[in-house]
């Protein structure tokens with residue numbers, strides 16, 4: 249096996265998983281936003297979900313520092 | 317060509333990511349194969365035939381970079397995009413060095429992924445168009461079932477085209493497997509005799525005592541065993557073409573009789589008193605130097621001059637190597653269709669091997685080699701390894717058959733009473749279809765070999 253290109257100090261496995269889950273939330277939001285017409289009220293709802301997931305993702309570096 | 321929807325492979329140990337990519341890729345017009353990764357994946361790769369793969373970098377068991385390497389090995393035509401939740405410059409560089417198309421960080425920038433997939437799709441379409449263009453180009457280098465792009469072959473096609481309507485007799489010369497029979501067929505087809513029979517006969521396959529009746533027929537009771545009257549090959553070919561392969565094997569007595577038929581257009585069945593008129597175009601072929609045979613008194617000079625009014629000489633394959641890649645492409649296409657595989661070509665290394673091989677068995681050997689390689693492969697591209705092992709069977713003893721003690725013994729020992737079909741096939745394959753070499757190796761005469769081949773329906 250190749251050496252892991254990510255030294256474990258960079259990010260803990262827990263955070264990695266966390267980020268993955270959030271990426272899925274954001275990804276599906278993007279897909280939905282693509283499918284739902286802009287005028288549809290659901291569009292704005294999904295956009296809110298996406299914003300929240302992104303905000304959660306933005307907190308990850310800080311979380312990582314505090315966990316150390 | 318298989319269906320035109322490209323295939324995307326997504327590899328991630330996280331089902332949510334797979335579901336997401338799958339959804340997006342389908343919208344983009346891709347068929348999707350999803351896989352959780354691991355050693356199982358590496359084993360399945362060679363038969364997957366994907367056009368593009370999206371691979372997570374960090375996975376347990378087998379890492380993304382290892383999957384990338386495995387894809388490069390198994391299917392070099394497949395593009396790989398790596399994805400990761402934590403981009404680092406080092407791993408990105410490493411990935412690109414290993415041949416990845418790009419490196420995406422999660423969460424995905426779908427716009428970026430969309431662009432990449434569009435590029436992949438357009439690249440595939442371009443390649444498909446090129447392949448069609450290639451095929452169209454290839455058809456310009458096809459002539460009556462013969463492929464030839466070298467100047468000598470192009471010239472030869474031109475000569476055949478111009479001579480065909482006028483030829484009465486012709487001599488086609490060239491080593492074994494160079495396509496002499498194809499030339500004869502082309503002369504037949506373009507000579508306005510296409511609706512008439514083309515009768516092919518191999519002179520070294522005929523038992524010596526039966527030559528006359530084979531060629532000219534016999535009446536009932538003409539000799540023991542002639543229980544029915546039978547027309548000879550000249551009568552069968554009346555109005556058409558008689559192809560006499562290995563004319564150098566024709567016994568001298570028969571040469572005189574053949575010359576008379578060719579000159580007067582009359583045949584006499586064995587045992588008959590009358591003659592019959594036939595209108596037959598005779599095309600003879602040989603891999604011997606007939607001029608030399610004449611000098612040695614083994615071939616009649618008058619017959620030689622009669623036959624070589626038109627002489628068409630086929631150069632050995634090693635003297636027209638430009639033809640190899642075109643021939644190979646045509647054979648691959650044939651065998652892919654025959655075996656129901658979607659083989660589209662071969663790797664540059666494989667092509668190099670073919671271009672440099674000695675080809676003592678000429679086009680026939682090339683064809684047999686590609687048949688074996690196409691049989692072996694599971695991928696869309698014949699690999700160097702597959703071509704090498706397909707070559708292995710054919711190339712060896714033709715060049716290196718040292719007269720070792722055991723080989724000598726084998727040669728003087730009485731031949732096995734009955735060679736079975738697989739033995740015959742094996743030896744023939746090894747010597748690239750060269751019958752003389754095969755006979756030598758088996759310690760039997762050419763004629764005996766032909767009889768055995770015929771018994772097994774191998775000729």
Ligand SMILES: Nc1ncnc2c1ncn2[C@@H]1O[C@H](COP(=O)(O)OP(=O)(O)OP(=O)(O)O)[C@@H](O)[C@H]1O
Pocket residue numbers: 461462463464490491492493494495496497498499561601603643679680683749
């Ligand atoms: N130019 C060519 N293009 C495509 N196929 C070819 C060409 N030349 C030969 N072949 C193929 O190679 C094989 C051998 O050709 P062919 O039987 O005409 O050779 P030959 O010279 O008559 O051989 P031999 O002297 O052993 O009888 C056949 O399968 C034939 O279709």
